[in-house]
Amino acid sequence: MAICDVQLARRGNLVLWDAVSNLLLLHGDVAWCVLGDFNVVRSSEERRGRFENTFYVDYAPFNQFIDGNFLIDSPLCGHNFTWYRGDGVSMSRLDRFLLSESWTTLFPNCIQVALPRGLLDHCPILLTINEENWGPKPLRMLKCWTDIPGYGDFVKESCQSFHVQGWSGFILKEKLKKFKESLRSYT
Known part of the structure; x- marks a missing residue:
């Protein structure tokens, strides 16, 4: 039963990535930011837990989707992982922002920040422009x-x-x- 669920999920991911690829191709001149819980990792370093033997076949299609559409997956700051199982042992980076080259031209200093997860199993992630942000200014002076x-x-x-x-x-x-x-x- 679990093997069938995994195969259906893989097939569903491929259908979704093909649909997104077609949109990107159709509107290639637009600055794109594709984001979400992709429910897949890009490499074995993005997964830790009881079952770490992820095979290349699991993340190769996702990497092909990213590379084939010239999307940029900027580094994640704050935490290494965005999803945590309740057992405290299993964790993965499933959530991300994928940016087009034209997006990074418009906003060159974008970074992804994983915020504290609180009670959820996913960390909220934030796409921000890496500027010096020292918080609210305590005093305004002309x-x-x-x-x-x-x-x-x-x-x-x-x-x-x-x-x-x-x-x-x-x-x-x-x-x-x-x-x-x-x-x-x-x-």
């Missing part, structure tokens, strides 16, 4: 403010006058809040 006479001294004196106790993140947040209040009154 460069022209430095042209105001005495502004630099005001900043130094204000920051030194604030006395806040607590852990470093809290201290920074409170000092910035107080500085913002002082800045509003400074004219």
Whole structure:
């Protein structure tokens, strides 16, 4: 029974990949991002578990689909695997973004990030542009403010006058809040 299910799944994958290949061929001038749970790995390194003897026949058609359509599978950051079995031993990289060359030309720094999976058996994955992202900016400052006479001294004196106790993140947040209040009154 299990062998029949595997063969049906393989056949279903081939039908799906042929359909996607036809779409890509028909609309080749468009920037493509093909994503999802492909339910297959590209190599034996993308699978770990009780039964690691994956044969070439299992992942060769998927690699042919990717290579034949000139799709790019960028590296995965965050985790090595996107699916985990409940036993904690078996894991695979089943989810991915496959990008066309024209997509990577438009968005050259795309990376795939596997986020924490929480209660699910799959990790959500995120396609993002690899730019320096330090989170929200704690203070907005216009460069022209430095042209105001005495502004630099005001900043130094204000920051030194604030006395806040607590852990470093809290201290920074409170000092910035107080500085913002002082800045509003400074004219």
